[in-house]
Amino acid sequence: MDRAHGAIKAFFAGKAYGVHSLVLEEPDKEAVRRWRRGQPLPLRKASVIARAARTNYVLTVGLEGGEVTQHDAAHISGYPMLTLEEMESVMYAPFSNADFNRTILSRGVDLADVACLPFSPGWFGEAENGRRLVKLECFTIKDTANFYMRPIEGVIVVTDVDTNQVVEIVEKGNHIPIPKAEGTDYRLDVANGAVIKLKSPVSIEQPNGPNFVIEEEHLVKWANWEFHLKPDPRAGVVISLAKVRDPETGAMRDVMYQGFSSELFVPYMDPEEAWYFKTYMDAGEYGFGLHALPLEPLNDCPRNAKYMDAVFAASDGTPYVRSNMICLFERYAGDAAWRHTENPFTGQMIREARPKISLVARMVASLANYDYVVDWEFHADGLINVKVSLTGIVIVKGTNYVNMNQVNEDGAELYGTLLSDNIVGVVHDHYINFYLDMDVDGSDNSFLNVHLQRAYTNGKSPRKSFMKVNKTVAKTEKDAQIKLKLTDPSEFHVINPNKKSRVGNPAGYKVVPAGTAASLLDPTDAPQMRNAFTNNQIWVTPYNRSERWSGGLFAYQSHGEDTLQVWSDRDRPIENKDIVLWYTLGFHHVPCQEDYPIMPTVSSGFDLKPVNFFLRNPVLRIAPYVESELPVCKTPASA
Amino acid sequence: MDRAHGAIKAFFAGKAYGVHSLVLEEPDKEAVRRWRRGQPLPLRKASVIARAARTNYVLTVGLEGGEVTQHDAAHISGYPMLTLEEMESVMYAPFSNADFNRTILSRGVDLADVACLPFSPGWFGEAENGRRLVKLECFTIKDTANFYMRPIEGVIVVTDVDTNQVVEIVEKGNHIPIPKAEGTDYRLDVANGAVIKLKSPVSIEQPNGPNFVIEEEHLVKWANWEFHLKPDPRAGVVISLAKVRDPETGAMRDVMYQGFSSELFVPYMDPEEAWYFKTYMDAGEYGFGLHALPLEPLNDCPRNAKYMDAVFAASDGTPYVRSNMICLFERYAGDAAWRHTENPFTGQMIREARPKISLVARMVASLANYDYVVDWEFHADGLINVKVSLTGIVIVKGTNYVNMNQVNEDGAELYGTLLSDNIVGVVHDHYINFYLDMDVDGSDNSFLNVHLQRAYTNGKSPRKSFMKVNKTVAKTEKDAQIKLKLTDPSEFHVINPNKKSRVGNPAGYKVVPAGTAASLLDPTDAPQMRNAFTNNQIWVTPYNRSERWSGGLFAYQSHGEDTLQVWSDRDRPIENKDIVLWYTLGFHHVPCQEDYPIMPTVSSGFDLKPVNFFLRNPVLRIAPYVESELPVCKTPASA
Incomplete structure (x- = not known):
């Protein structure tokens, strides 16, 4: 570097x-x-x-x-990610503007107590054309570390981030009080109330050290898995060359060439002037990895975790070390990988169960207020679970209201929930789009829609109806623009049509959605066009080196012409080709009082699951736990 | 008793x-x-x-x-659950039938190697009217404990379970070979292949003992929760009187009067004669709790678990003890309850994270081949997660085929997946319906549909569209017959309209679905009518002591006139009443090679999550882990 x-x-x-x-x-x-x-x-x-x-x-x-x-980069709209240095320096721009200072003082806030944070302005047309902007929003940091709960509502300082010149000051909230500091701090040593502590701590213990090794700094080998793990300033964590051992042959078999979070979309649902633009693209605008700060050992990751540093470039090009950006740990949560009890009817009392152990690679991106925990979890049965957990601080809007009895019946004017006195948690969504270059047993793969549909027996059975499986291979990209439907379901397999098992099934991995959400914005609305990867939950494209960032290479103030939707609409052939699977995970978030002043973790994710990839259950021969092999633990001396 | x-x-x-x-x-x-x-x-x-x-x-x-x-019970169709004694004794009925014995011998199987298991016949009309039947299916137990993989395909022995008299022998499979035993056994000491063992075990350790107590045998108190935990032969586990402590006042507040799994529906999707009837109702036909066998310490539940016995009645009415039917343990999986890093821009380097610890109550029902792990997990932030994990053995169909190249292109004739030589894993579904008598701060509650819908700004904002929240209180039961839709979403709250927070929001809990499935059977098909609880994912009924079993009190051979659908169609008022929420969790299962010979665990569930119930984040003041307070562990002497 x-x-x-x-x-x-x-x-x-x-x-x-x-x-x-x-x-x-x-x-x-x-x-x-x-x-x-x-x-x-x-x-x-x-x-x-x-x-x-x-x-x-x-x-x-x-x-x-x-x-x-x-x-050549001139033909693509938009700008690169903000640098940390730009963000830091533009924070001071408002204070050289007399109008701004007057406005702040008129709200009864001391300028020394003000912090302004730079937010991306989105792109809505003329106003954002031709210059690179941030919209600064300001808070008082007085009496709380959780200044997000003390917005100076309605003040938006539009600033040119190439020059640090203030372009415009929006001032819409001078009738709105600054919410109180009391009860907002979340720090252990500062917040009010007795600390709640369970008297007997429960811990994941592994005194003999991890079962994984990290070779050549980035090559992780654990149980039957190996993969390359790389911090990236934009994507956060990039998993490459993930391979799993076949228990029948001992060979390492390709599963995924590369996987990472490609883009995020976080639209807030308040159309008013100080809020309408909040339609963030956290990877392309800010850098999901750039904002992945050092993890807190013992609390962000369990005691048995190991940590990995990142080397990133500062805005002058010099390298620096971001320590403890990723943690790796083996997880055992008390669950069984498989189990069966044979009822003693048949004369045999059989009870067999095996512990489920997995390997987690974790990073946490703190994008100003919000914290995203991203886990790539590798299971010994060949499954990869990708989980995103949302925590941190909900961004709030100042309001005059202190009780819902002051608000019109439907509460629509709030665009959210009254969380505390003078504080509204504004409704918003989170979408995380994953790039998943599956290479199942090699790079030429197909996308198989395993459609489940009602079939009728037409009098040939006492049953009227049953559920039938109808398999279709996607020929071109448009065949693989998938909207999930509970009542018209499919399984979605990436198969290798050239690699069949002994009984003739093609080797495959399926993407298994869990709880998710779909964007409700109008498809022609600018934020939706820029984040058109949320138009479908699943997409498949032919591998193309230049198609990595689903919201566009230059996401910042982009116009939406360089997105996954545009690429996919070319409708290229994808059968028996090197293909990339894209999955978008979504969350609707209607805030509630429990999210105040800091939000309990909410998670969802999806699985990549082997399907006819192995000849049989690959963890059939995993060992059970026996008492004599488990760690010997005692209460700490300090207890 | x-x-x-x-x-x-x-x-x-x-x-x-x-x-x-x-x-x-x-x-x-x-x-x-x-x-x-x-x-x-x-x-x-x-x-x-x-x-x-x-x-x-x-x-x-x-x-x-x-x-x-x-x-009076004469007016309800159907029969009670089979007793274990009936199941055991009816297994021998076929062997007194000469035709049966001839059939078995003609398949090349020694009668001494045959085990027949009694399956419920469902109800399809005339054939099942007037007498209580089982359909026995037989397997050879030769050379494997996993006899399920060795079906004597096509032989169904219809038997009157009141008399143990064989009524009819169906014989459709005499051209189908018995699949081989090799590779089917899953027992540690018997299965082939080297045992896979990670050299350094990872364990949940809590040397100081649990933080929960069990008072009066059934009252569990842990952290801020208390609830009554009761084994039940039909439901499995019944949670009653769940209350959570309010950190503001210290008071215990009602959350749920009672919660349990009310019925299961497991339809197989093969309309042929030996398979069409397989539409099991595992709670009402067999007893979800009756088949919850003793748990295997260390492998079914982690080392820090405690166990609870059940007392059930034998068929003569005498009580007996089912040991270790339930385990209780504190789970820590290495995740954070909440966390935030404040970017050092604002001059403050803050990093706060708190460990997420929960309490799990678990049972495992082994219904012949299948194992259902049911977890009720109580989180300190007030959330209850209910999780169902499926493992055990997939019931298979014998076939002549050994390779897919012998099968017609679409494979529809298999009704499933060729898993191994001569073995088809038949497509099927699993539905688990939960009875959730929510009493949020008292028994009079309402059901609130928090509908999220697209709204237009009509030129009043640079944004075209946003997502608006529209709240509707359900007046009657039909307002609360809910089909989940990804593109037309809602949150579903049970609120207490009489208990408002300081800022005026009603106290509530919401049901948060995760991955699930909906039945594709025709609504007028008999199995679907009997299991009409799968017609919707969510229902709300007024509390009624007699409405507990969503597939009917006598599920066995029931006609479907005593179901949740029938009750709900009365369309009774449910606003500000004592109401019961019902949630149906579903799984489609298209088997794959990895499910052979025993199936890796697959899980899903749902959350009951506080929403404006607490005034703020109830785990704000939870303590972080510090090194000196964690257990001191070493490698066991035997390692």
């Missing part, structure tokens, strides 16, 4: 520039697939997104020779 | 009888709610379902005086 830094500096030859992203360039997939340990590595390059003189630059930097290639 | 036994014996005065259920009669709800510790208990009664001279008896037995009251 140091070498790339030097080359970038030379490229810009003394001009001012900012590095918005500096990562290893994604190598050619075929070269990676052909490469074997011991062979020389393909030439490594850095992929750089920079900005200089109000222009986006997309550069490739050779890490051996330092040569820089510039790619 | 001994006293009830004596009274029943006296009632039948020397006649032959069978006790199909003997439990404490559900006491009057108002009397329970009024009762305070220290007052005398209401008179206790037993509720008895018995059968004598081909007649169903519903009796109430006074446990003090021994007086027996007989209730």
Whole structure:
């Protein structure tokens, strides 16, 4: 990274520039697939997104020779992710504006107590064209660390982030009081009320150390799995080359070439002037990984966790270490991988159960108020569960109201829930789109819709009806634009039509949705067009190196012409091709009092589950726990 | 129970009888709610379902005086649950039939190797009217404990279970070979292949013992929760009087008067003669609790679990102990109850996270081949998660095929998946219906549909559209017959309109579905009518002591006239009444090779989650883990 830094500096030859992203360039997939340990590595390059003189630059930097290639980026709308340095420096822009200072003082707030945070403005047309903007929203930090609960409602400072010049001050809330600080702090040492502690702690213990190893810094090997784990400033965590051992042959078999969270969409549902623009794209606008801060050992991850650092580039291109960005741990939650008791009727009393142990790779992105916990969980039975947990602080709106009896019957004017005195939790959604380049036993795969539908017996059975399975292979992308329906269900398999099992079923993995949500915005509304990946829950595209970011390469103020919907609408062939599966996980969030002042974790996710991939249950021969092999534990001396 | 036994014996005065259920009669709800510790208990009664001279008896037995009251049961179709004794004795019925023995021998199977299991015949009309039947299906137990994988396909022995007389032998499969034993056994000491063992075990450890107590045998107190936990032969586990402590006042507040799994529906999707009838109602036909066998410590439940026994009645009315039927344990899976990192922009580096600890009450029902793990999980933040995990053995169909290349292109003739040589895993569904008598802060509650719908700004905002919340209180039962829809979503709250928070929101709990499935059978098909609780995912009825079993009191061969659908169609008022919420959890199961010979666990569930019930996050003041307070563990000496 140091070498790339030097080359970038030379490229810009003394001009001012900012590095918005500096990562290893994604190598050619075929070269990676052909490469074997011991062979020389393909030439490594850095992929750089920079900005200089109000222009986006997309550069490739050779890490051996330092040569820089510039790619055309002028035809794509939008801007790169904000850098942390930009965010920090633009926070001070409002204070050099006399109108702003007057406004704040008129609200009875001391300027020394004000913190303004830069929020992306979205894109709604003319107002956001031609310049890179942030909309700063301000809070008083007086008497609480949870300043989010003390908004200076209605004040929006529109600022040019290339120049730090204030463009416009919106002032709509001067009749709205600043909500009180009391009861908002969440810190252990500051918040009110007695600490609640269970007298006997329960812990995940593994005194003999982990069963996984991390080789060459990023190659994780655990039980029957191996995969490459890489921090990424935009995606957060990138899983590559995930392979699982076949218990029949001992061979490692390809499952997924690459998987990561490609984009997030967080639209708030308040159309008023200080709120309508809040339609965040947390990966493309802010960097899901860039905001993944160090984890808190023992509380973010259990005691048996190991931690991994990230190396990211600062905006001048210099590398720095983000410590403890990822944790890895083996999870045992007291569940069984499988079990059966044979009823003693048949003369045999059989009771067999096996513990379910998995490996979790976790990061937490703190995007200002919100915290997203992303878990990639690998199970010994070949299943990968991806889970997203939402916690942190709900962003709130100041209001005059202190009781619902002051509000019109339907409460629609609040656009949310009255959470506490003068505080409304505004209704919003969260969507997380995952890029899942499945390579099931090799790269040429097909997408199989296993449709379940009602069938009639037409008098041939005492039964009138049953449920029939109807399998269809998707020929082109539009066949694989899938909206989930409870009453018209399918299973969705990625199969390798060229790899059949002994009994003739193609090897496959299915994506198994759990609880999710679908966007209700109008499909022609700008935020929805920019985040059109939420138009369907499942998509399949042919592998294309340039199609990684489902909301567009330059998501910030993008116009929506570089999205998964646009790519997929080309309707390219996807049968027996190298294909990418995309899944969008959604949450509707109508806040409630329990989310105040900090929100209990809410989770959902999806599974990637082997289906006719193994010849039989791959954990059939897992060992049960026996007392004499478990750790010997005692109460700590301090208890 | 001994006293009830004596009274029943006296009632039948020397006649032959069978006790199909003997439990404490559900006491009057108002009397329970009024009762305070220290007052005398209401008179206790037993509720008895018995059968004598081909007649169903519903009796109430006074446990003090021994007086027996007989209730009219003649007007309800169907029969009580099979007793274990009936199941065991009817297994031998086929062997006294010469045709049966000839058939078995003609298939090349030694009679000494045959086990026949009694399956309920469903109800399809004339053939099942007027007598109580089982359909026995037979397997060879030779060379494997997993005889389910060795069906003697097509042989169905229809037997009168009141007399153990064979009524009819169906013989449709004489061209189908018996699948091989090799590779089917799952027992640790018998199955082939090396045992897979992680060298460093990971365990949930709590050397100081549990944080819960069990008072008066059934009253569980843990953290901020208390509830009554009772084994039940039909429902499995019954949770009663669940209350949670309000951290603001210290008061215990009512959440749920009673919750249990009311009925299961497991229709197989093969219309052929030996399969069409497989439309099981596992609670009402077999007894979900009756088949909950002793748990395997360390593997069914973690090391820190405690166990609870059940006392059930044998078919002669005598009590017996079912040991270790329920386990209780505190779960910590390495997750955070809440967390937030404040980005250091604002000058404060804050990182706060709290461990998520919960209490699980678990039972496992083994209904012949299948195992259902039912977890009631109580979280400190007030959430109750109900989870059902499916494992055990998939019931299979023998076939001539050994490879899919022998099968017609669409494979429809299989009605399932070729899992191994000569074995088809037949497509089927699982539905579990839960009775949830919510009493949120008292018994008078309403059901609130919080509908999320697209709204337009009509030019008043740069945004075109947003998502609006529209709340409707259900007036009558039909307003609360809910089909879930991803693109037309709602939240579903049980609120107490009489209990408002300081800011004026009614106290509520919402039911939060996760992954689920809906029945695709024709609504007028007999199995669907009998299990009409699967017509909707959510229902709300007014509390009625006699409406507990959603598939009918006598589910066995029932005609479907005593179901949740019928009750709900009365369309009674449910606003501000004592109401019962019903939720049906569903799974479609298209078997895959990985389910052979024993099925890796698959889970789903739903949450009951406080919504404006607490004034703020109730776990705000939970303590973080600190190293010095966690257990001190070492590797066992044997490692």
